[in-house]
Amino acid sequence: MLERSRLDASRRARFAVSAPTLADVAELAGVSRQTVSNAVNNPDLLRADTLARVQQAIDQLGYKPNRAARNLRTRSSHLIGLRISPVQEGTASAVMDRFVHSLVETSGEAGYHVLLFTSDAQVTGDPLAGYDELLRSTAVDAFIVTDTYLGEGQASWLRERRAPFVAFGRPWDDANARHPWVDIDCAAGAELATRHLIDKGHTRIAWIGWKKDSVLGEERRSGWLSAMHGAGLPTTGLASRVEDAVGSGRSAAQVMLDEATPTAFVCASDTLAIGVMHALAERGLQAGDDIAVVGFDDSQVAQTVWPGLTSVRQPLEQAAIEVVKALEGLLSTPPQVGPSVMLTPTLEIRGTSGPDRS
Amino acid sequence: MLERSRLDASRRARFAVSAPTLADVAELAGVSRQTVSNAVNNPDLLRADTLARVQQAIDQLGYKPNRAARNLRTRSSHLIGLRISPVQEGTASAVMDRFVHSLVETSGEAGYHVLLFTSDAQVTGDPLAGYDELLRSTAVDAFIVTDTYLGEGQASWLRERRAPFVAFGRPWDDANARHPWVDIDCAAGAELATRHLIDKGHTRIAWIGWKKDSVLGEERRSGWLSAMHGAGLPTTGLASRVEDAVGSGRSAAQVMLDEATPTAFVCASDTLAIGVMHALAERGLQAGDDIAVVGFDDSQVAQTVWPGLTSVRQPLEQAAIEVVKALEGLLSTPPQVGPSVMLTPTLEIRGTSGPDRS
């Protein structure tokens, strides 16, 4: 083992053997440090035999380039920041979880790691504080922005500072946005769900959606609308707009059942769909057999609840792949911004979407 | 604006104005670079007026220390690695999600960021590959290890390499383990659930748990056992051990209902509890009114399913706080390893745990 007097005591205490450096490899392979660097980063530049010798030294020592040094030199961290928002208790949502996982997996393959942070909006009062800190301290190379339906705050702030970022979610407010984004066509999802019910013979299909100020909710609602109109079916009195909560879905369904006699419900979320199922249970009705229900997001609730909630599933794995692809373009030199990507959801058909038996 | 000819073109292209450095602040404040460094890291060393002058220069320039440079110098990244495992589709589990969020929040307050990575076990065949890479490239200061019930592989591997880590989960296999850990007393959770049912008048309370090779499952089962024994109630024929899947819980409940006539079920997970509820629904029985059911983990499913699944809730927020506390000790100089922490879960009482009406 090489003597490493250059190492300070605290490091020795923490790690038994200090990590080998470029210099160690160079010495062992009998080449200069640059040659080792080239072997790692530009192997094509080396002669085959030199490369082999260096490679062997690298393997023998278990050399890995030191991140901090590389980051300092290249001015990049190969880290991407992702802000996560608080878990919504009492709802069925599960989108972020799956997306984060896919993102970590995909970005890992591209050589990036995902750095999580929270907005601390409740602490500092500024939801952008987390971004600012990471950006100014050059901790991350880029950001992934989600929740774009909440407004263009994040996006415009980042754009102003010329911080590279990719949005998962279209720029709802800003038609002139130039940043790369990936989104899922949730109107198509709602349309898919509605058509499925129409195929099952339903003609009075209700929409339980979110309040009008939710752009996402209006978008999903438009899918229901166009499917209904496309089939020449009535929609009057069949739409309801409420908070995204189980109780809200329940009450909305109760009112709807009394006033509009639908045979099926399409909902903007699994949370609302579960609420509808509660309303049915209260009336002794069985979702699927008596009244059809379709949710949105294919949450764990949809997957496990009796008798299985038919639900629109977002292709989050694919979304993550596209996001990372956009990211790689953005971080290459010169930066390349490809076309934005819109993905189409699928429908997971389960027990709650039975045929019309009225 | 200062002229910054030292900056390379690619950086200028990406960020409009380069980040100010220590030298910029020093120049503006009319002090040396070291003094600025002290102002940031050891403000006590400066005279009040110097500190104020430097601070003003910092604010004026919007200076933030460059992470990479600081990391290189201090040999620490203030990053902690957390391996996430694939999302389990079709189950009700939600533990990791909540834990990750709490961890990000808590560690952020302590000056650490959470770096996510996956094992890529399916790709490389080595579940420890992710750890190895991050460790050898000195990308993280420490790890948070979860899933310790799967064996001591991660822990012993990290210990061998003297990598600092805190485990969320006790060292099941290794009584001699010296690393800090935080865990939740799930036996106490199961006991809590069982006692609650006993208080409700139930005497024939069945256990639907995991297979015998699951240490976690056996631990939870022991809580049910001790509550039953403590109340002098019979347990013979009332325990079942199955896979953690809705279908398994359903079949187990069917068999149990036929053979042992329980009036209540305690389950090792919400997933199994949902399975039990399916079995009840198939027999026209109402969970809560006819037969009581209690789950484990307080998942979104428990929170939203009709009529509300009573479930054991793990104090994950508190666990994250304790983990970060242990981490701070571990990363201080000299490293301090405090006592391990065992937290007690609570019971979220909902509709499925009604009184015995038999």
Add this chain to the structure above:
DNA sequence: GTGAAAGCGCTAACAC
């Protein structure tokens, strides 16, 4: 194709 020199931005050690 390989080596020598320089320096990224910061902080530890020491001089004053």
Add this chain to the structure above:
DNA sequence: GTGTTAGCGCTTTCAC
């Protein structure tokens, strides 16, 4: 208290 010096480990010119 403050300034000077040195160097963390790497990559980027630029000679040869």
